[in-house]
Amino acid sequence: MKELLVPLGMLLVLALLLMFFVNMLKGLFRADPSKQARADRPARAHLKTDPSTDIPEPLRAPVVAKPEAIHDGPCWVEFVFPPKPTGSWLGGLPSMPDDVSWPTGDGKPMQFFAQINLADVPRTTWGGLQPEQGWLLLFFGSRGGRVASAAIYTAGLGRPRQPPEGTEPYYLEYPLRNMLDYILCGAAPVLPRWPIRIRPVDEPPSVRSGGSLSNRVPKHDLSDPAWHPFDRLSQRMMLAAAMEELRSGLRAMGHRDLTQPPDVDPSTERGQAMRHCYGLWQRYALALSEDAQDEGDNLSPMLDAHVQDLLHGVPYTWMAYNKTKRKKLLHSEFQSSSFVAAFEFAARHAFLTCPDGLPARVRDLFEPHWREATAREIMALGGMPTSYMEEYGFVGAKLLELPSSHVMGWEFGDGSDAAFSIDGADLAAGNWDRAQYADSHGL
DSSP: OHHHHHHHHHHHHHHHHHHHHHHHHHHHTOOOHHHHHHHHSOOGGGOOSOGGGGSOGGGOOOOOSOGGGGGOSOEEEEEOSSOOOOSEEESSOOBOOTTSOOOEETTEEOEEEEEEEGGGSOTTGGGGOSOSSSEEEEEEEEETTEEEEEEEEESSOOOBOOOOTTOOOOSBOTTHHHHHHHHHTTOOOOOOOEEEEEEEOSSOOOOBOOOOSTTTSOOOOTTSGGGSOOSHHHHHHHHHHHHHHHHHHHHHTTOOOTTSOOOOOTTSHHHHHHHHHHHHHHHHHHHHHHHTTOOOOSOOHHHHHHHHHHHHOOEEEEEETTEEEEEETTTSSTTHHHHHHHHHHHHHHHHHHOGGGSOHHHHHHHHHHHHHHHHHOBEEESSOOOGGGGGGTOOBEEEEEEEOBTTTTBOBTTTBEEEEEEOHHHHHHTOGGGOEEEETTOO
16 A cells, blocks of 8 residues: 555656646746737727827827828929020029028038929929928038038019129039139129929939030031120130130140149240140130120120131140140130030020020021920929938938039039938928938939
């Protein structure tokens, strides 16, 4: 009997130990009542009511628009051709009320780029957070040494405002920027004003440039009257193109500081070439400086004397790689792109001011290019940002996205796109000064 009791006792002890471990394991894996209660609720994804309804009323924030709504309502921004007045435009002068200050960055006035009539922007765009009326003015500049933008909202229009003294040209394409520096003599640059139209589309358009001018316009021929100056600006731009060609020649020969004459031996062929080029450069610089005092648009007799010399051919010597090359200013293919860019800029400015005022010979030369380029170029407003923009500072609503453009004469980075954007909350609150700039090169 004793032999039976010992195994039974051991079995009882093992049974008790087993029960103890089973209960302990049950305790460890028992569900939290609060978690179970939450699990019993229907999944939030299946709720048809506003998710904010389970928030106590005093804590609930006002809902102005869903975050994704600011990407609704994409629009294609297109040039109006032939040009005719519209409520929105690129370039030119801003129409600002007198009590609105011109924006600045790093102590310098910013450059005006665009004015948009908000009445032309569909209410579906930007989640409808923008004012229904008024104008949005966009500027480029710098802050803290980095590229920046500024946006200004005005309820009404003012008189066209000239840029303040000290406004620097931002993003003007090369070599146009250099040549405008020559003719402006310190004055602020003003790009030609081109009217634009805002058209709603179903899918966000891909921003696209209108292409290069040099691919369409035939090579210039100064014996052809179509390439002869026709107003004061075209005279100035012709001299500026000659200066740019001379500057390039001087740089190739090792002289870069045009504020000082080249320090060379005048008895050498290279020294004579450099001194001759520098003398011509100074001659045209002085003529443009003197003419800058006259604000008229008619042909200048003083400038015409230099223009006639250039048309007949001003010889100069240029040396590169120890080889001497004798040229005629603006007559050879060397730096001919400078003259083409200069002359086209003057023609475009006259065409946009008064299409019928541009001589027919010049209009026939450039109008086919302008028509094709404006039809091809695409700008965008609203919709989702281009993918790379989000990596370089793009936030919220896309106010305007622009490509580098030969039609306008501006270039962002190395031919990239640029965009103005603003956070949805700032857009709803009217904090236009918090608009941001981004481009595809992250500048």
